Amino acid sequence: MTMVSNPPEIKYFNRMTNKTEVEKVYGDGFIKFLYSSALGHQVGTVFTNKYFSKIYGAFQDLPSSHSKVRPFVEKFNISIDDYEPGTRPALDPRDSYRTFNEFFIRRFKLGKRSFVAEPNRMPAFAEARYVGFDAVNERDTYPVKGQYLLAKDLVGNDQVAKIFEGGPLVIARLCPVDYHRYHYPDNGKVLDNFRVPGAYDSVNPLALKYKNQIFIKNERHVSILQTENFGRLAYIEVGAICVGKIIQSHRWNKPFMRGEEKGYFLFGGSTVVLLGEKGAWKPSADILANTAKGIETYLHLGTEVAVKN
Template sequence: MNFDKINYIERKTKELKTENPPGEGFLKFLYYNPLGKLPLNLVVRKKFLTDFYGKKMSEASSKEKIKPFVQENCINMEESKKSVEDFTSFNDFFIRELKEGAREIDNNPEALVSPADGKVLVFNDLKETTKFFLKGDEFTIEEFLMDKDEAKKFHGGTILIIRLAPVDYHRFHFPATGQIGKSKLIDGYYYSVSPYAIKKNFRVYCENKREVSILKTEKFGEIVLSEIGATMVGGIEQTYKEGFVKKGDEKGYFFFGGSSCVLLFEKDKVQFDEDILENSKKGLETKVYMGEKIGKAK
């Protein structure tokens, strides 16, 4: 069986690149081989496997994995507040903080910025029915938010998905200045959010464990900020305090694993940058960095 490569655009250089995710062969087996369906449903999507692996990555013995991981993935440790030797576990390294100034925040009040380092897709029309389809899989805002009244605000709006790979910086931040409320936990499964998995079942965003909060802004209206749990993501930690927050302030972090942030916008509130829109139409993700402008207020 042939598999599409995971291609994306490196925005800084405009190069087309290919991602080689860890465990690529296993992901293909789970999502494309009929024999993979049983372990996927019985084991991989369940909480206990993710909890087990998350605990292993918090043990002191996991420190030995850090240096090879850094070298293999060419991670720039000059940006990190701690050196490789200072981390107490692989998870401690995974949730590393960056030095001040390592990410430049676009402070133009009209600019919407990326909440995280990762690869982004934008769907610019959620339609009045609050539904859109990707390869036949149905996604509804009502089901995603588990709140019928809240979903009505986003009819005809826009969805932005930013996917964090295991090699990325795993703290997420606020894309705009505003007032933030409490984060709501919606329990669910732990399916992978790799493109291999998403192409088979886009509904994982409605089925996976996730946290949802609402950021009320002057320039962009209300924004849904949602963090998605996934296979081997040991947890989602919210570090913010309710109330006023500034663009670029830290919101929280993911423990070990690759995951996604999903943002929903009201209709006609944001104009996303043309390159991101064009790449998304072609099914290509765009690699962006936290604080980088991705759109502007309409």
């Protein structure tokens, strides 16, 4: 069995600290095995199908999974006081979550995050690591080869995808340590929504390096949004390994408001992809600059992620 002995560190630019930082990867040994070893390639489908992820997710709903929360919070330096406590009576908020999944879908306390209000500025719809392109084309090579970023491949519907050909794109990667609820970036309504069945590969950059079709092969939930300030958007939630479920907490047939919760992922890191109409908006300057360097930009929920053209 061949292994990549020392895979490169995952570096990202943290807008909040104005520094380049190194990501602490949850389950990094398993990811390395699955995507960079001969045996991992042979057995990979056992772990990247939806049944494994759903079974693994079910374990995070067991009362015994409560014991994982405190070590997880301490290992990854999570600012637990920023979040609402769980439903289990406890003096320490780290002990207040009845299951790991209850901790995983924790909410921010009121006032901990706010959404930019200016109509021409799009707020970050997830607390995540972002890459962005002002016009997607086959010359783009990060984070995966350009042809795998095309609208028709991401949306999985050729007719709908024509709306977004040559338009801007941002990808928000959520790590297991992150807040796992995602939100609407503007006021508007849902025009259409549908599921694209697929696999549950990891969206970790190491996995993308070895298997660059992940964003078009993984399970996806696609919503076509009509927004007040940014035209039509394709809002795509991408499933990933060990993501038990993609939950839509907002009823799709109701209007939505900027910053309103759209849904959440149960256990596992995952991704939200946002596509726009050609020329309607562009990702923020620092995201474009960092993407050109091959690194992601970490944003807090609600801070600027894009601007209207």
